Amino acid sequence: MQVKNHSERTVIKLIVVVLAMFGFGYALVPLYDVICDVTGLNGKTGRISEAESAEQVADINRTIKIQFVASVNAGAPWDFYPNEYEMEVRPGGVYYTTFKAVNKTSHSLVGQAVPSLAPREAALYFNKTECFCFTQQSFTPNESRDMPVRFIVDRDLPVNIDSLVLSYTFFNITPDNQKS
Amino acid sequence: MSTTAAALHDHHEPQLTGIKRWLLTTNHKDIGTLYLWFSFIMFLLGGGMALIIRAELFQPGLQIVDPQFFNSMTTMHALVMIFGGVMPAFVGLANWMIPMMIGAPDMALPRMNNWSFWILPFAFAMLISTLFMRGGAPAAGWTMYAPLVLQTGDAFPFMIFSIHLLGISSVMGAINIIATVLNMRAPGMSLMRMPLFVWTWLITAYLLIAVIPVLAGAVTMLLTDKFFGTSFFNPAGGGDPVLFQHIFWFFGHPEVYILILPAFGVMSQIIPTFARKPLFGYASMVYASASIAFLSFIVWAHHMFTVGMPLAGELFFMFSTMLIAIPTGVKVFNWVATMWRGAMTFETPMLFAIAFVVLFTIGGFSGLMLAITPADFQYHDSYFVVAHFHYVLVPGAIFALIAAVYFWLPKWTGHMYSEALGKWHFWLSAVSLNVTFFPMHFVGLAGMQRRVPDYALQFADFNAISSVGAFIFGTSQLLFLYLVIKCIRGGPQASARVWEGAHGLEWTVPSPAPAHTFNTVPDSEVIRRETLA
Numbered sequence: 001m002q003v004k005n006h007s008e009r010t011v012i013k014l015i016v017v018v019l020a021m022f023g024f025g026y027a028l029v030p031l032y033d034v035i036c037d038v039t040g041l042n043g044k045t046g047r048i049s050e051a052e053s054a055e056q057v058a059d060i061n062r063t064i065k066i067q068f069v070a071s072v073n074a075g076a077p078w079d080f081y082p083n084e085y086e087m088e089v090r091p092g093g094v095y096y097t098t099f100k101a102v103n104k105t106s107h108s109l110v111g112q113a114v115p116s117l118a119p120r121e122a123a124l125y126f127n128k129t130e131c132f133c134f135t136q137q138s139f140t141p142n143e144s145r146d147m148p149v150r151f152i153v154d155r156d157l158p159v160n161i162d163s164l165v166l167s168y169t170f171f172n173i174t175p176d177n178q179k180s
Numbered sequence: 181m182s183t184t185a186a187a188l189h190d191h192h193e194p195q196l197t198g199i200k201r202w203l204l205t206t207n208h209k210d211i212g213t214l215y216l217w218f219s220f221i222m223f224l225l226g227g228g229m230a231l232i233i234r235a236e237l238f239q240p241g242l243q244i245v246d247p248q249f250f251n252s253m254t255t256m257h258a259l260v261m262i263f264g265g266v267m268p269a270f271v272g273l274a275n276w277m278i279p280m281m282i283g284a285p286d287m288a289l290p291r292m293n294n295w296s297f298w299i300l301p302f303a304f305a306m307l308i309s310t311l312f313m314r315g316g317a318p319a320a321g322w323t324m325y326a327p328l329v330l331q332t333g334d335a336f337p338f339m340i341f342s343i344h345l346l347g348i349s350s351v352m353g354a355i356n357i358i359a360t361v362l363n364m365r366a367p368g369m370s371l372m373r374m375p376l377f378v379w380t381w382l383i384t385a386y387l388l389i390a391v392i393p394v395l396a397g398a399v400t401m402l403l404t405d406k407f408f409g410t411s412f413f414n415p416a417g418g419g420d421p422v423l424f425q426h427i428f429w430f431f432g433h434p435e436v437y438i439l440i441l442p443a444f445g446v447m448s449q450i451i452p453t454f455a456r457k458p459l460f461g462y463a464s465m466v467y468a469s470a471s472i473a474f475l476s477f478i479v480w481a482h483h484m485f486t487v488g489m490p491l492a493g494e495l496f497f498m499f500s501t502m503l504i505a506i507p508t509g510v511k512v513f514n515w516v517a518t519m520w521r522g523a524m525t526f527e528t529p530m531l532f533a534i535a536f537v538v539l540f541t542i543g544g545f546s547g548l549m550l551a552i553t554p555a556d557f558q559y560h561d562s563y564f565v566v567a568h569f570h571y572v573l574v575p576g577a578i579f580a581l582i583a584a585v586y587f588w589l590p591k592w593t594g595h596m597y598s599e600a601l602g603k604w605h606f607w608l609s610a611v612s613l614n615v616t617f618f619p620m621h622f623v624g625l626a627g628m629q630r631r632v633p634d635y636a637l638q639f640a641d642f643n644a645i646s647s648v649g650a651f652i653f654g655t656s657q658l659l660f661l662y663l664v665i666k667c668i669r670g671g672p673q674a675s676a677r678v679w680e681g682a683h684g685l686e687w688t689v690p691s692p693a694p695a696h697t698f699n700t701v702p703d704s705e706v707i708r709r710e711t712l713a
Binding site for chain 1: 288289351354355358359362363364389390391392393394395396397398401412414415416417420423426427430488490
């Protein structure tokens with residue numbers, strides 16, 4: 001009888017460990033996002049308010065070249081490209097550009113753009129005040145639209161970085177029941 | 181859990197016969213036997229899949245199977261061998277040996293023990309049924325990386341649920357082993373007197389309950405991503421495919437030690453027996469096993485150096501990975517020191533054990549090469565990786581299992597196996613295994629990719645050699661099957677001690693071991709004499 005009681009206590013403790021580790025697997029999801037935000041891993045760029053961006057003054061002694069890249073995820077039925085392929089910017093200044101997307105189908109679509117910045121050390125210093133990637137984008141049949149990005153490169157961008165590549169991938173997230 | 185060992189032996193159950201004996205058994209020896217036979221069947225099945233792979237790779241070009249099916253074979257071979265071959269086989273050994281080694285009458289939770297075995301055939305029936313489904317069996321690799329795995333056809337939910345079932349079975353087995361080792365040891369069997377096989381299994385069981393639930397979480401996320409609109413790994417919804425790799429390898433790296441730690445335990449039983457010397461550095465073996473288990477939790481990202489990690493991360497995972505070589509080296513040196521100036525004899529279990537020490541070390545060294553981050557960018561996803569993990573798993577885990585079967589078969593059956601056939605089995609296996617896997621180092625370094633059914637012409641000769649070796653290795657295992665059946669049917673009577681240099685409580689019971697052992701607690705004087713001998 002003593003054996004039984006001991007085992008039951010051990011088993012209960014171990015089951016708690018099992019459940020906790022199952023939860024830990026899920027806890028890795030937010031943990032990963034936090035680590036990516038802190039380190040700028042995966043080229044995740046930041047978002048700041050207009051007011052914050054206005055506090056910075058452009059550094060007139062330095063120019064950074066920014067190239068824009070646009071692509072669509074496999075099978076997403078859009079034409080998607082930057083209206084400007086390259087820009088020279090000064091750290092601390094606010095800049096504006098647009099990307100064009102054309103719905104190639106004759107039905108409504110919903111898309112989501114996902115940004116990525118290279119080199120990834122620069123991701124911490126690249127912030128947007130406005131971006132079409134912040135929200136889902138709805139398109140009427142055959143609609144063509146310019147979509148805005150307003151961004152600022154932080155003055156603290158490490159001096160060894162003189163060019164950046166900002167890329168967007170456009171995903172089709174039209175709900176299944178609306179896809180034809 | 182209504183029936184505990186204590187209660188079970190208060191009223192002996194009526195002897196069941198036929199299929200019911202095996203379906204309803206709660207006897208640790210019967211369940212151990214079931215596990216071992218099941219894993220052997222899975223070993224042959226997974227081996228058959230490996231031979232399909234090697235047959236296709238015998239020549240460049242596509243000859244026998246189409247690429248989709250080839251990818252299914254690599255995926256299923258891994259899943260069947262890992263979850264069906266190696267893991268249940270070690271659980272089977274644990275079931276048979278741990279109660280006898282610690283002087284317990286049975287496992288702590290015999291009813292759950294029955295359940296954890298009988299889940300397995302259902303889980304594998306589900307997994308193997310996917311071979312006949314629309315869209316084919318899973319083909320995205322056993323690592324199930326998103327988003328590729330989400331393209332799996334009808335097989336997808338079956339794969340996920342079979343992994344859930346396998347996980348439940350493993351976790352129940354692990355809980356049972358921990359409960360047995362912690363609560364059922366005979367008085368006098370202190371933790372630091374336990375045989376090393378028990379120690380390594382205790383540590384393995386803790387690894388299992390820590391990481392199998394993480395795998396269950398990862399595959400559940402895949403399932404909800406595919407069917408319920410979540411976006412854990414889908415960038416369109418804010419997820420990240422690289423996250424899957426992190427979660428998977430957080431499970432996956434400890435998993436490889438789950439596969440090898442019990443093998444270390446088996447080696448630490450066999451080598452002292454045939455060297456006729458006590459194990460060199462018992463305490464350091466225990467601490468080395470625990471260190472390996474701890475380190476296994478902080479090295480996972482060395483499987484994914486090429487995904488784009490910060491430099492600091494790559495350095496951390498490189499150095500922490502290299503650190504594992506220290507406790508592993510302690511083990512290898514301890515085994516060699518045990519053999520040093522021992523009165524060695526070379527019966528079949530010892531031959532497999534010596535081959536283990538030599539060949540596992542080769543696999544360990546290629547692992548160190550892979551740990552070097554800058555070099556890994558060249559080795560990643562090449563046949564060098566395939567060579568590495570087959571060197572640690574085949575002459576590592578599989579040879580340890582085979583050695584264990586030869587070592588304890590006389591205790592299980594009461595008969596000596598045929599030493600001549602055993603030696604044939606050993607030499608055929610040891611030679612053909614090197615013929616199979618050694619050339620993979622060369623083609624891998626030269627740039628041959630893994631998981632591809634075709635390859636560049638310059639790899640043709642080495643691949644042909646590998647395929648010939650693989651078929652010899654596969655066929656040799658049928659000899660092992662014949663030998664085991666022959667030994668069960670009859671043979672010279674084995675003594676209780678079986679081996680001249682054997683020490684441990686399991687050698688104090690008669691051969692074959694009766695259905696119930698240690699119903700009365702063994703004498704503490706016997707325990708003192710048999711442990712740390």
